Amino acid sequence: MIRFRGALLSKSGLPRPYAQSRPLEIAALELPDPGAGEVLVRIRAASLCRSDLSVVTGARPWPLPMVIGHEAAGRVVRVGANVTTLATGDAVVLVYLPQCGACARCAAGQPWLCETGVAANRKGELLTGGTRLVHRGEKVHHHMGLAAFAEYALVAEASAIRIPKAVPPQDACVFGCAVLCGAGTALNTAAIAQGQSVAVIGLGAVGLSTILGAKSAGASCIAAVDRLEAKFALARALGATETALPQAAPRGAFDHAIECSGTLEGFELAMALVHRGGKVTTLGLPGPDAAYPLKLAPLVADGLTVQGSYLGSCVTRRDVPRFIELYRAGQFPAASLVSHRIGLEDLNEALDRLAEGRALRQVIEFAG
Ligand SMILES: [Zn+2]
Ligand SMILES: [Zn+2]
Incomplete structure (x- = not known):
């Protein structure tokens, strides 16, 4: 079990400015060790996307409470049983749709429409089933199988794609959604x-x-x-x-x-x-x-x-590495997509900037 901090949304639809209503609470959270087919990732950088705002406004209904955040990069720190593509120490980009590889759409070569992955996401659960996050003894949902606005995330193996360790996480994170x-x-x-x-x-x-x-x-x-x-x-x-x-x-x-x-x-x-x-x-x-x-x-x-x-229409295991290669060749300057660098505790103010159209990507950089 691990204890850490993350951005918890307990109620959607609070009024703006969010700097005052403070929909996101930096809360003490717990996660168990990764189970079969799961990895524990230490988040190094995560960025704020308009879809996060739609969870906060309640424009789309999601199960609450939830730790939000679906665009992030980090390091694998623990690996559960039966994980074959990742090892401890790997640098990863997290992707917001785990592609199961077994459903009808995955079998048809359209894993971006994975039925199992989207069903888990809609329930705020992991592809491996159920939730793992706990806050004060209560279960907390995972946004898009990730819950990435937190110091750690427990995710299904299919939610994390290995990238070269030389890529800075504050650049890598935007590859998970925007790119x-x-x-x-x-x-x-x-x-x-x-x-x-x-x-x-x-x-x-x-x-x-x-x-x-x-x-x-x-x-x-x-x-x-x-x-x-x-x-x-x-x-x-x-x-x-x-x-x-x-x-x-x-x-x-x-x-x-x-x-x-x-x-x-x-x-x-x-x-x-x-x-x-x-x-x-x-x-x-x-x-x-x-x-x-x-x-x-x-x-x-x-x-x-x-x-x-x-x-x-991405096959995440094919396209994340492909786009990261274009980044390394100088063709995808990810830092150009970033307007603000913030801390976890600055998220409510960052939501205001996003809602008012005053920001591109705002990247949370985690210490350590
Ligand atoms: Zn997004
Ligand atoms: Zn599938």
Whole structure:
């Protein structure tokens, strides 16, 4: 058994500013030793994503209490029985969907849609079944099989992907969500081909990662679209060849449009930006009730493709190492996605910055 500190959410929907309502409590937690198929990871760096905010607001219902956090890197410190891919001392990136390798979707070669993994996540449990976290004798749920805003995390083997030890954890952490989703969507889901044109809508960390993926795919034109001109300089530095406010983006001009803003307006714009035969891919997550009236005749007559992208259609054991290699080659400058470096106790203030759109990734750095 191990005792440590982590960010506990007991009640969602508290009012802003979070600096005052303080939804996240830095609480004393306990975890048992890892069981079969599990590892204990000492978290070295973790970053805050918009999905964490949706747990805090209650926009999506999750079982509470829960330790949140689903984007992190650390070191394996204990290994349970039957673990074959990891050893004590390994550096790992944690991934927010454990891919079981056995369900129908995994067997069909689509482990990013793993049914067992998503079912465990929705229950706030580990892929290996049940919860392990304890706070004052009460059971606590694990966010996305990770509960990574904590000094330690007990996770299923499939939730941790080994990376080279030389990669700094404060860079590695963003590969668990932002880079998998963004670059994965460009390279896997949209499968942008050399010389194609793409519009990327929404320039948060995921949109910027999408630009990195589009550049890596060899896109000849990468248009970065956002409501805030202040975001254009970084988008250009990471590979955008054009920048535009939404109203100024050229309609009917692109092979691909990738919606990363998580808004209905962003999706509507994506539909308008592709030419006939174009492909619209959306990875943004608006509220669960957001709806778009798809006109069927133009869908057919213009030969459009419209698709969603979960986890960037990534095979985590293949794609985390692949994207880390691009990072080591200087092509995925992860530190550019980070706007703030904070401590665990600064999370409520960080939630305010995220809610107000004043931050890219905010990375919690753990001492030691
Ligand atoms: Zn995320
Ligand atoms: Zn599966």
